[in-house]
Amino acid sequence: MELRFRPQAVVFDMDGLMLDSERALMGCLEHTAQQRGYVLPHPLLLSLIGSSDATTRQKLADVLGFERTDALLAASYARYAGIVDAGVPLRPGIIELLELLREHEMPRAVATATRSPLAQRKLEAAGLLQYFQFVATSSDVAHSKPAPDIYLHAARGLGVPPAHCLALEDSPTGVRAALAAGMTTIQIPDLLEPDEEVRGYGHHITASLHDVRELLQQWLPVSAA
Secondary structure (H helix, E strand, O other), X not given: OXXXXXXXXXXXXXXXXXXXXXXXXXXXXXXXXXXXXXXXXHHHHHHOOOOOHHHHHHHHHHHHOHHHHHHHHHHHHHHHHXXXXXXXXXXXXXXXXXXXXXXXXXXXXXXXXXXXXHHHHHHHHOOOHHHOOEEEOHHHOOOOOOOOHHHHHHHHHHOOOHHHEEEEEOOHHHHHHHHHOOOEEEEOOOOOOOOXXXXXXXXXXXXXXXXXXXXXXXXXXXXXX
């Protein structure tokens, strides 16, 4: 993988990229469903990755109906809140990457489909909020991912044109959003591996945030000015 330009800013997805939250939330949904006497198919849970709250609710309701879905989500999110407040585990390599970018004063933003209050809580509890100049959430825009709105809002917040931003994503939904915004995009898959269609988008795909850090080091001076 080769990055052909020096980005002027880096925009990060949150869930599944920086935080190991997809796995935690899926566990809450599975456990709560089992307590209520039904099983959520694993492919259904995987299809929720990167989805907005409205899309998640609709997909679950297609299987369970809205009444059971709303009860399931309320109980699952209550369980998940305890994990958030304790600090969701970090994905490998995220601190090293953020420290590198901060050292070199590279502007950084978050672009997440999570709504604002919860996004801020997650980032602060995990110790990540300090690394970012701007946080763009689904609360700030009319359309969530895969629409480009959140990424465009993040670029405006940093004052950097989207074409000069590097976007980091884990999910196909997020990749589509970042590409639609005109950003160079690297996907670091977590629970959901890119299929043939996703690989056809033409973006970069790599195994870890450590790889991204090494890639960016090629464009950064040995020491910050």
